[in-house]
Amino acid sequence: MSLNSISVKKLVLAYFSCIIFFAVVYFYCSPTALQHFNQELSPINALYFSIVTITTLGYGDILPTSEPMQLVISVQALLGIVILGMLINAAWSNYAEKVEKKTETALKHQAQLENDRKLKAYSNAISWVFNNMRHSFFEVTTPVVDREGASLELNQDFKEKDLVGMFDISLKYKNGFTTSIEAFYNNEDELVSELKFILANFDLDHHQSLQKSIVDYIGFYFSDQSRGALLLHSANCPNGKDIETIRQCLENHGDGDQFKEGFSSTILNPILIFSLTVKTKYKHLTSISDELQNISLKVT
Numbered sequence: 001m002s003l004n005s006i007s008v009k010k011l012v013l014a015y016f017s018c019i020i021f022f023a024v025v026y027f028y029c030s031p032t033a034l035q036h037f038n039q040e041l042s043p044i045n046a047l048y049f050s051i052v053t054i055t056t057l058g059y060g061d062i063l064p065t066s067e068p069m070q071l072v073i074s075v076q077a078l079l080g081i082v083i084l085g086m087l088i089n090a091a092w093s094n095y096a097e098k099v100e101k102k103t104e105t106a107l108k109h110q111a112q113l114e115n116d117r118k119l120k121a122y123s124n125a126i127s128w129v130f131n132n133m134r135h136s137f138f139e140v141t142t143p144v145v146d147r148e149g150a151s152l153e154l155n156q157d158f159k160e161k162d163l164v165g166m167f168d169i170s171l172k173y174k175n176g177f178t179t180s181i182e183a184f185y186n187n188e189d190e191l192v193s194e195l196k197f198i199l200a201n202f203d204l205d206h207h208q209s210l211q212k213s214i215v216d217y218i219g220f221y222f223s224d225q226s227r228g229a230l231l232l233h234s235a236n237c238p239n240g241k242d243i244e245t246i247r248q249c250l251e252n253h254g255d256g257d258q259f260k261e262g263f264s265s266t267i268l269n270p271i272l273i274f275s276l277t278v279k280t281k282y283k284h285l286t287s288i289s290d291e292l293q294n295i296s297l298k299v300t
Contacts, residue, residue, distance in 0.1 A: 037063065210288060
C-alpha cells in the first residue's frame with residue numbers, strides 16, 4: 001500500500017491516537033518517585049503535554065528530567081511530524097484528484113459538445129440525402145399511377161404487387177430515363193457513403209442508438225442479395241421482355257403466394273427478397289434521421 005493510498009480519515013485517526021497513547025504514557029510515568037518529569041502530571045496535564053509535544057510547540061512549563069523520557073518525547077515529536085506530513089499530502093492528493101476529475105469531465109463534456117455541433121452541421125448539410133432516400137422508398141413501393149398526391153415516404157401498407165413501381169420512371173429525375181429502383185440504389189449509395197463518413201469521423205459512443213442504427217443499415221446494404229438482379233431487369237425498361245413478364249406475374253400475385261405449393265415464378269425472387277428488407281431499412285433510416293434531429297435540437 002503506497003503512502004498516497006492511505007486515506008485522510010485513517011491518518012487523522014492515527015494522529016489523535018498518537019496523542020492519546022503518549023498522554024497515557026506520560027501520565028503513568030509522571031509520579032515524582034519515577035523522576036521522569038519536573039512535576040507530577042494530572043490526566044489533563046498529560047494530554048496537554050502530549051499535544052504540545054506532537055505539535056512541536058514546546059512551551060517549557062513541563063520538562064522531562066530523564067533520558068528515557070526525553071527519548072520517548074523525541075519519538076512522539078518525530079511521529080507527529082511524519083503523520084502530519086502524510087496527512088497534508090493525502091489531503092492535497094485528494095483535492096488534486098477531485099480537481100483533475102472535474103477538469104477531465106469538463107474537457108470531455110466540451111469535446112462531446114464540439115463533436116455534436118460538428119455532427120449537427122454535417123447532418124444539416126446532408127439532409128438532402130435523407131430526403132432523396134425517403135422519396136426513393138416511396139417510389140419503389142408505390143406504382144406510378146398511385147403516386148399523385150401521396151405522401152412522399154414509404155408506403156407502409158404496400159402489397160408485393162405494388163413493387164412493380166420500382167420499374168416505373170422515377171419522378172425525382174427530370175433529365176434522362178431513370179427507373180425508381182435505379183434511383184433507389186443511387187441514393188442508397190450516397191446515403192451509405194455519408195453514414196460511413198459519420199462513423200469514421202464523429203464520436204458516437206454517447207449516441208449508442210444512432211451508432212447502432214447506422215451500423216444496422218450499412219449491414220443491410222452490404223447483405224442485399226437482390227440488387228444485381230433488380231438493376232439488370234431495370235436495364236431492360238420500359239418494354240423489355242423480362243419487365244413485361246414481371247408486370248404480368250405481379251399483377252396476378254398475392255402476398256405470400258411464393259410460400260404456396262406449386263409457385264414457380266423465379267423471376268419474382270429478387271423482388272420478393274427486396275420486399276423482406278425494405279421496411280426494416282426504412283425503419284433504420286427514420287431512426288437515424290430522428291436521432292440526428294434530436295442532436296440538432298439539443299445543441300445550440
